[in-house]
Amino acid sequence: MHLDFERELSENTVREIHVGQGGAQVYVLTGERIAKQIRRDQMPDEQRFLSYLREAQFYQETADAGLGFLPEVLHCRITSDEIELILRQYQTIPVQTLQAISPDRIMETLAAIHQMPCPSCVPRIERTPVQFTEAELSEALSGWQSILEEHPGVFSGHVLRELAESINKQNAAHFSGRMVCCHGDFHLDNLLTDRDGRIIVCDWQAVSWGHPAGDLSFFLSRLSDTGYAVDPDAWIAAYCRHADGDLSEQEIREQMALANWNTTFRFWHYFLHGAEEARVKGIYEKMLADYSLLQV
Structure with missing residues (x-):
């Protein structure tokens, strides 16, 4: 699952894809392939890099699991500051x-x-049941009351307090x-x-x-x-x-x-x-x- 990544980019890039704000560089390669390059110092925040790291580790761990819904991974390399992926390219579903x-x-x-x-x-x-504090419930109740008051005569807000009092129980x-x-x-x-x-x-x-x-x-x-x-x-x-x-x-x-x-x-x-x-x-x-x- 290792290729010469830089050589693939330099010799086989068809075009770069600009999608979202994730910080990854994504390229269409010849041979119906997609390359993703994730550099830690180019991420908007550390959590974004860690999410890409989890994805790459996920692909590594499931490589031999025979899961038909996963993309074919042709190259996966992880270092402390960079992630390289080359995947098979597939068709979108309009x-x-x-x-x-x-x-x-x-x-x-x-x-x-x-x-x-x-x-x-x-x-x-x-996983444990969600339980809101009294302060959180009070803030939410006041917030919703103020929203409904912006539309006088339209909404009945009598049930809001009931919602606040029962949400933890439910x-x-x-x-x-x-x-x-x-x-x-x-x-x-x-x-x-x-x-x-x-x-x-x-x-x-x-x-x-x-x-x-x-x-x-x-x-x-x-x-x-x-x-x-x-x-x-x-x-x-x-x-x-x-x-x-x-x-x-x-x-x-x-x-x-x-x-x-x-x-x-x-x-x-x-x-x-x-x-x-x-x-x-x-x-x-x-x-x-x-x-x-x-x-x-």
Whole structure:
């Protein structure tokens, strides 16, 4: 898994790709290959380099695992201040062709990710129920009250205090300690296909240890942002058809709702001051729907 990287760049580069703000230099090479060069001193911060390091270590550890959803790694070299990768190049999946790819196949791929052994480069963090402090709850309650007051006569805020008083109880009641290896950035831009139509999953910088609902929730959120008509129940059902037998659709829905409620109540009020009524309504009503789903 070692090539002369500098020679490959100098003799076989077709063009450089400029994507995102990650700091990596990415090149298209001849022979349907992609090269990534990550220099520590060119990263925007140390955490970014460490995320690329985790990705490279992940590729090294899984090289002989026979996982069909991983890209073919042609070269991987890690030093203290630089990472070199050469991967096989694959085709993107335009959202317009998503139905032809089949949502069931995408969920089968995600379930396969969650069933693979977790490599040692992925930290295993013990999961405990989210519990907010009184100060955090008070701040969130005041923040949301101020958001709703910016739209007088539109929203009923009587339920906000009820949300604040019950959120810790609901986190404890619906806690799931189920942990799997998660991609961490599972969305359409990171899904590719090979010449045989197999789905290949790239960009493993955020690979982590967590509940499977996290990847699924993030995927559906990002897919919805593209304008694609998302039916969450259909995607959840497709995922559970391929997941471990004891994982139910209800658990997935509850964990997705719980994560959204926690994030929305605790943080979203920071970003909604001055927002249009429709935007506030969409986020607020989704939080209330999640709250209703989780009542015990």
